Amino acid sequence: MTTYLLKRVLWFIPTLIAISFLAFGLSKCTPGDPVMQACFPEDTPFDEAVFELEYKRCAQSLGLDRPAFYFSLSSAAYPDTLYRIQQMERRNTLSKLIAQYGNWPEIESYYHEIKQFRGELAEVPDTVAAYALTSVRADARFLPLQYKDELVQRTLDSIRVGVNSDPALVQRLGASFKTLEGRYSAIKSQATPGRLYVPDFKWYGTRNQYHYWFSRFVAGDFGVSLQDRRPVSRKIWEALQWTLILNGLAVFFAYIIAIPVGVYSAVYQGKAFDRWTSGLLFFLYSLPNFWVATLLIIFFTNSEYGMNWFPAFGTGSLPDDAPFWSRFWEVAYHLVLPVFCLTYASLAFISRQMRGSMLEVLQQLYMRTAKAKGLSERVVIWKHGFRNALFPIITLVANIFPRVLTGSVVIEWIFNIYGMGWLTIESIGQKDWPVVFTIMMLGAIVTLIGILIADILYAFVDPRVRYRK
Amino acid sequence: MFFGRKQQKDIEQQLSKRTYWSFAWERFRKNRMALWSWRIFLVILFVAITGDFIANDKPLYCKIDGKRYFPVIQEYAVQLGWSKWEAKFLNTPWYEQTFESQFWPLIPYASERLDYKNTYKGPFDKQNVKSWRFRHWLGTDDLGRDVAAGMIAGARTALMVGMVAMSIALLIGLLLGSLAGYFGDDGLKLSRIRVGLNLLFLLLGIFWGWGSRSYAISEGAQATNFFLGFLIIVALLVLANLLSSRLERIPALGKRWVIPIDLIVMRLIEMVNAIPGLLLILAFVAAIQEESILYVMLLIGLLAWTGVARFVRAELLRIRRMDYIDAARALGFTQWKIIFRHALPNALGPVLIALSFGMAGAILLEASLSFLNIGVPEEQVTWGSLLREARNYPKAWWLTVVPGFAIFISVTIFNYIGDGLTQALDPRLKE
Numbered sequence: 001m002t003t004y005l006l007k008r009v010l011w012f013i014p015t016l017i018a019i020s021f022l023a024f025g026l027s028k029c030t031p032g033d034p035v036m037q038a039c040f041p042e043d044t045p046f047d048e049a050v051f052e053l054e055y056k057r058c059a060q061s062l063g064l065d066r067p068a069f070y071f072s073l074s075s076a077a078y079p080d081t082l083y084r085i086q087q088m089e090r091r092n093t094l095s096k097l098i099a100q101y102g103n104w105p106e107i108e109s110y111y112h113e114i115k116q117f118r119g120e121l122a123e124v125p126d127t128v129a130a131y132a133l134t135s136v137r138a139d140a141r142f143l144p145l146q147y148k149d150e151l152v153q154r155t156l157d158s159i160r161v162g163v164n165s166d167p168a169l170v171q172r173l174g175a176s177f178k179t180l181e182g183r184y185s186a187i188k189s190q191a192t193p194g195r196l197y198v199p200d201f202k203w204y205g206t207r208n209q210y211h212y213w214f215s216r217f218v219a220g221d222f223g224v225s226l227q228d229r230r231p232v233s234r235k236i237w238e239a240l241q242w243t244l245i246l247n248g249l250a251v252f253f254a255y256i257i258a259i260p261v262g263v264y265s266a267v268y269q270g271k272a273f274d275r276w277t278s279g280l281l282f283f284l285y286s287l288p289n290f291w292v293a294t295l296l297i298i299f300f301t302n303s304e305y306g307m308n309w310f311p312a313f314g315t316g317s318l319p320d321d322a323p324f325w326s327r328f329w330e331v332a333y334h335l336v337l338p339v340f341c342l343t344y345a346s347l348a349f350i351s352r353q354m355r356g357s358m359l360e361v362l363q364q365l366y367m368r369t370a371k372a373k374g375l376s377e378r379v380v381i382w383k384h385g386f387r388n389a390l391f392p393i394i395t396l397v398a399n400i401f402p403r404v405l406t407g408s409v410v411i412e413w414i415f416n417i418y419g420m421g422w423l424t425i426e427s428i429g430q431k432d433w434p435v436v437f438t439i440m441m442l443g444a445i446v447t448l449i450g451i452l453i454a455d456i457l458y459a460f461v462d463p464r465v466r467y468r469k
Numbered sequence: 470m471f472f473g474r475k476q477q478k479d480i481e482q483q484l485s486k487r488t489y490w491s492f493a494w495e496r497f498r499k500n501r502m503a504l505w506s507w508r509i510f511l512v513i514l515f516v517a518i519t520g521d522f523i524a525n526d527k528p529l530y531c532k533i534d535g536k537r538y539f540p541v542i543q544e545y546a547v548q549l550g551w552s553k554w555e556a557k558f559l560n561t562p563w564y565e566q567t568f569e570s571q572f573w574p575l576i577p578y579a580s581e582r583l584d585y586k587n588t589y590k591g592p593f594d595k596q597n598v599k600s601w602r603f604r605h606w607l608g609t610d611d612l613g614r615d616v617a618a619g620m621i622a623g624a625r626t627a628l629m630v631g632m633v634a635m636s637i638a639l640l641i642g643l644l645l646g647s648l649a650g651y652f653g654d655d656g657l658k659l660s661r662i663r664v665g666l667n668l669l670f671l672l673l674g675i676f677w678g679w680g681s682r683s684y685a686i687s688e689g690a691q692a693t694n695f696f697l698g699f700l701i702i703v704a705l706l707v708l709a710n711l712l713s714s715r716l717e718r719i720p721a722l723g724k725r726w727v728i729p730i731d732l733i734v735m736r737l738i739e740m741v742n743a744i745p746g747l748l749l750i751l752a753f754v755a756a757i758q759e760e761s762i763l764y765v766m767l768l769i770g771l772l773a774w775t776g777v778a779r780f781v782r783a784e785l786l787r788i789r790r791m792d793y794i795d796a797a798r799a800l801g802f803t804q805w806k807i808i809f810r811h812a813l814p815n816a817l818g819p820v821l822i823a824l825s826f827g828m829a830g831a832i833l834l835e836a837s838l839s840f841l842n843i844g845v846p847e848e849q850v851t852w853g854s855l856l857r858e859a860r861n862y863p864k865a866w867w868l869t870v871v872p873g874f875a876i877f878i879s880v881t882i883f884n885y886i887g888d889g890l891t892q893a894l895d896p897r898l899k900e
Contacts, residue, residue, distance in 0.1 A: 015740045022744070030756040073672070075681055099684035148688070196681045199673065282888075286881035288833055290840055291873035294856055298863045305866075402745060409747055410837050414860075424748060425841060428755040436752050443745035451739075 001459055008455065012448045019444045020217070023437040024210050028068060032431050033088040035059045037226045052087075059086050062223075063212040067204040070211065076200040077102040077192070089145055096147035101191040110183040114144050117176050124173070129166035136162035136169070149188070156181055222438040227430050232438050235423060240405075243412070243419035246335065247404045250342035258347045259393075262354025263386055266362060277351070285348035293341045293414045300337070310337050313416035338415045342408055350396060357392040361385050394457045401450030405443045493818065496893040503889020506882035513879060517625040521545075524576035524618035526562075532569040541574070564599075576615065577603055580622035580850040584613030589865050608867040610858050614850065616871055623852035623872060626845075627879055630766050630835040631828040637770025638827060642777025643813065643820070649734035649778070650785025650816075651808050657730045662722035663713040670709035674702030734782070738775045746772045747834070754844035762835075765844045769831050776823045784816035818894035822887050829883035836876045852876050 039058035040051075059065045067083040077098050085091045090111075097107050118140050124133060139159045146152045163169045163177055216223065222232035261281075265274040300309050311334050322330075361367065362385060370384040409421030416422070420439060427435040498504050516523060527540035540563065546552035557566075578584070584605075586597040591608045598604055607616040648657070678698030679686065686694045717723040750768045757764055788794060789812065797807045839845040839853030852872040859868035 011736065011739075015736065015743060018740055019744060022749075026752060026756055073676065073680075075676070096684060096687075099687075197677060199676050282884070283881070286829075286877060286884050288836060288873065288876050288880060290837055291856060291869075291876060294859055294869050294873065298859060298866060298869050302863050304863050405745070409751075410841065413841060424751065425843075428751055428843070431755070433752075436748075440745060440748050440752060443748055444743045447743040447745070448739075451743075 005452070005456065008452060012452075015448065016441075016444065020210075020214055020441060023440050024213060027433045027437050030431065030433050034062060034226055034433065035064060035086075035088065037431065038062060038224070038229060056086055063209055066212065067208045068210065069208055070204055070206065072202045072204070074200060074202070075102070075196045076198040077104060077195040078200070079104045079108070080202040080204075093145050093147045097187065099196065100147065100149075100193075101187050102193045102195040103187065103190055106183070106187045106190055110180075110187055111144070113176075113180045113183045114140075117173070117180050120173055120176050124169070128168045128172070132162045132165045132169060136173075152184065156184065217438070217441065223434045225427075225432050225435050227427070227432045227435075232435050235435060236420070236438065236442070239418055239420045239423040242417050243408060243421065244404060245331075246338060246408055246412070246417060246419060247342065247400075249335065249339045250346070250408075251400055251403070253339065253343045254346040254350055257343075258350035259354055261347075262351035263358050263381060263389070265351070266355045266358035266389075267381060269359060269362075274355075278355075281348035281351055284344050285352075287345070289341045289345050290410045290414060292344070293337070293411055296337050296341070297414065310334075334415075335417075338408075338411050338417060341411050350393070353392055353396060354389065358385060358389040361389040364388070391458075395454050397457060398447075398450035398454035401453070402443055402447040405439070405446050493890075493893045497889050500889040500892060502885045503893075506885035506889070509878065509882050510886065513624055513882075514628060516621055517628045520621045520625050523574055524578060524580065524615070524621045525574045526564070526577065526579040526582040528563065528568070528571045528573045528577075531566070531571040533566060535569070573602065576606070576617045576621070578605070578615035578618045580614065580618040581848055582614065582618070584609060584615070586613065588613045589862060591865065591867055607871050608865070610855065610865070610868060611862065616855065616867060619850040619855050620852070620871060620875055622850045623855065623875065624879075626762060626839075626849065626851045627832045627835060627876075630762065630769065631831040631883075633766040634769035634773060634831045635824050635827050637767065638773040638777050639820070639824065641771070641774035642823070643781055645734045645737070645774070646778035646781030647785055647808050647813055647816070649731040650782035651789050651804075651812055652728075652730050653786070653789075654729040654731045655727055657728040658725040659728055660713065660717045660723045660725050662716045662719075663710065664726060664728070666709040666713045666716075667706065670705040671702070674705040677705070678702045731782075734778065738778060741772060741775050744772070747837070750834070750838065751841075751843055754838070760844060760846045762845055762849065765835060765838060769834055773827050773831065776827055777820055780819040780823045781813075781816050784819050785812055788812050788815055818890070822890045822894065825883050825887035825890060829880045829887070832876070832879050832883070 035055060035058050039054065056065070065083075065086060072078075072080075078095065082091060082095060085094060094107060094111060097110075098104055101107065121133075121137060121140055126133065136159050139155050139162065143152070143155050143159075146155055159177065160181075163173050213223070220233070222236070224230065225232055225235055261277055265277045268274050296310075299305050300307050301311065302308055367380065367385055370380045375384075405420055407421075408419060409424060411417075412419045412421035413425050424436060424439050427433075427439075497507075521541055521544070522529065525541050527544060529539065529541050531538050531540065540558075543552055543554075547554055587605060587609050588611055589609065590596045590605055590613075592606060594608070596604055605615045605617065607620065609615055610619070678701035679695070682694060682698055686698065749772070750765070753768055754760070754764055785808075794807060794812060797811050802811070835845075835851070836853040836856070839849075839851040840857050842854070842857060845851055845854065852875050855868055855872035856876070859865055859872075862868070
């Protein structure tokens, strides 16, 4: 048993690592620059030099100044130091240029020439040809972000027009602009797209983003939210409380109702009670809970239809120092509808399982023996039957765990309860990926733990179960 | 006497014609709920397929200036590039044309057609329309879009999502499930060279198919280039297997490894099941900037295959011990032929059950996604998006009741069909 469980737990490791790859890979594919999001919330105009320094510092603090993974398997056209270009937008432009032309040396010197040109441009005093200078500066700002030939060409043309419009500018920038144009046409004339098809393996070592993220994750440090820079663990903890209350209540009610219903509909198999409850539960099972939630909100939470019985949203707004019981009732009052929506669906599933396993148990000989001994109906059903029928219900325990984390996404969203589901959708909307992927990882871990616990409970409930493998 | 014998022969003949499937169908028919669910499914399918002819903002037939038109059919031709609209149809909406004669579809609105004169009109409200023929029978939403037309568009989306997603799930599930079930942990023996070449060429294929061509994929015609990349991968894998069939003859390369395929597939299933599905889809769809129902289908399919794979695996574990499989092996059939011609067809029953419950799940998932307004384009009307609108305007009860009921019905019928199949395909029936 112990060896089996140990083996099981060991098997979780590759599973978790694979899921972490998935989460990390997805987080790398997401649009938007996390550094900009975390440190430069509004489009505040920054002094160029300050911006660059500040950006670097922020990228370092988020661990984003490293290569993405232990190794990369890309084409030989890409340099192994591309990650050192910190600004995401520029890096992306460069890699798009490489993906087009495949000649990094030319692209690199073009990139440096842009920097050079912009440096010279910054030195031109504002009083010289003010109008033309502004337009050249605006164009030069966008040049490092453009990779489509047509657009680069157009920007270069526009800069040329601007520079040539004033002799003073020609004098100061003419030569450097000419080199810039020359460098760009060199990219095109000396393109080596064939190099893109030469595979190249690059090893980066453990100083990489994934390692940084995953090792801190294992240590329990989930990073900071890009949105408000609060620790992710703090945000999740706050949300988790509501989700736990909500789902805890729902699971509790579901089992309390479903188990007797399941047992009795097995005992009275084929009778009216069984047929009616089975029909009703099947019906409930198919009712989408977000529909029911919307119906309840529309009909029971406003005076439009004369049935304004329940609050529609949230969990109450009493201050923290209000007396406990009044806060309790306030919250309870708010949770009636959401808990109902979460309960009814799982009700059907649990009671169906219970009925199925109870039916099997009822055919066993020991049940007949128990009855023949003259035991009362109640003792036969509950003591002899129910305990043995619990076995399959145990597997359902595994389902509870992931539910607690992510089972009530839609319901929380509908009822505006600040739980995990709400946090997830909110974070997705705000592109706050550290939160989203942490929740995903935690969800996976909790699911695996659920499976493990079901395994252990199996062995406890039924001593015949021996895990040998 | 003579007559009796002939009759007996007839009966015997008929009995021998009755296959496993006809028995199953008989039993399925006896389950009234399942049978009716099946019929409702056919109706919904019909409505979804012929939706353009039932709800459209163009007349089915009309006569203008002595010329006859079939605008709904012509629309198909225009979309395929075979035909062009005359200028007058492009400049003037169909509702404002002067017809000599006209014949409109049952619902003379398309799902995305706006009608600003009738916003938030209920089915029983007074509506600002030309005649009863143009009434919005199920009301309208905040932009005056016809709910009935939206329902039909929604049926189309829901069924399409369910079917495409389940086809993907079926494809992956059948393949992996049958490999795991048939070979188990010690049945699949592959030569070193085959394993090595396949892995190598898979990596190279991904590199050449998608990696090297990343610019064409991200900037050019996305879907085409992506698919082209996929073809490159497939071609390379075929090449790898052809090569290894040759190279296997060299003894050093041909040494065989036992691949614990069952273990691998079961771990994979465990992994996919451990991923919180809704969360992954939400995150993924949000990460891809462009919203398309295609991604939703693909993702649902990629998560839903585990159900099919488990069923198939369990069935094949049973079937592979049967005598006729041994017989097929003894006759020298190839492994692939045994799996796909002899073993799999007998495992299809449980697959149908998994598929039908999977359809219910997929439809529900699509509805919740569009309800949350994630992953489905804003202008596409679906059941979930109609239901979402209801929250903004509690007075519009029809926006809640109608689409929600449709979701409920379609989920229910697939659950009932699955239930009916479970009973009808009970393995005890085979004997």
